[in-house]
Amino acid sequence: MAMNVGSGAGGDPEVMVDINTTPLIDVMLVLLIMLIITIPIQTHAVKLNMPVGNPPPPLEPPVVVTIEVDFDGTILWNGDQVDRPTLDAKFTNAAAMPVQPEFHLRPNKLVAYKYVAHVMAAAQRLGVTKIGLIGAEQFLD
16 A cells, blocks of 8 residues: 655645555456456357268168148148048057158148147157158248
C-alpha cells in the first residue's frame, strides 16, 4: 500500500492515503493472458473411425420391400393393402430373418405425418434396421 505524504512547508496538512491500482491492473492482465493461453482450443468435430478401403460387394442383391403410405393412411406392402396388426407381423418376420430385407418407405405427398411416423416407429420397435425414405422428389415443388 502506498502513501502520499504532503510536504510540511505550507501545504495540505492532511495525509492523503490512496491505493495505487496500477500494479493490481497489471497483475490482473497478466493472469488473464495466462488463462487465455492455457485454455485448450475448442474443436467442434466428431471423431469417427471410418473404414479403410472398399467393402466387398454383396454376394446377392438385397431383397427390397416397398411400403407405401397413401394420403388417407392406408398402408401398402409391395402393392398389397395391409392393416396395422398384419404390418407388425410382417415386420417381426422380416426382423427375424438372418439377412433383413431393405425397406423403402414411400409416403404420399398429402399424408399426415402421424401415419408415416407410426410405420417408422413400428419398424424400429420390432427390430427392423434397414429402412429408408424414398420419393423425396415429390416434395421439391
